[in-house]
Amino acid sequence: MVTEKQIEQAVVREVKKMGGLAVKFVSPSLNGVPDRIILLPKCKIAFAEIKAPGKKMRPLQLKRKQTFENLGFHVYCIDNLEMIGGILHEIQST
Structure with missing residues (x-):
């Protein structure tokens, strides 16, 4: 079984x-922020919450x-690992 840590490492890689x-995103003054800020060339930016397979975002994270x-x-x-390529392609294409 793939762990949340392995998924996060794969995203970074x-x-x-x-x-x-x-970049790891930590905000002491705002709880529930996504785990990573994804910065791609040509000013492409998005946020990613990394979860273990099958786990869902908490209500504050959804907010x-x-x-x-x-x-x-x-x-x-x-x-899951299979999502990474498609999401990065989507970020790069928008």
Whole structure:
């Protein structure tokens, strides 16, 4: 079984391969923010909440996701390795 840590490491690795950064996002003044800020070349930015397979976002995380999306940012919940390539392609294409 793949762990949340392995998924997060894979996200960081794949973003780096694309010439970007997947920065750990910690906000002491705002709980429930996504785990990573994904920065890709040509000013592409999105947020990712990383979860263990089958795990869902908590209510506060869903609230933050909605807030960020209302500001125009994309927020993805990644809970398996197979999702990573498609999500990164989507971020790069928008």
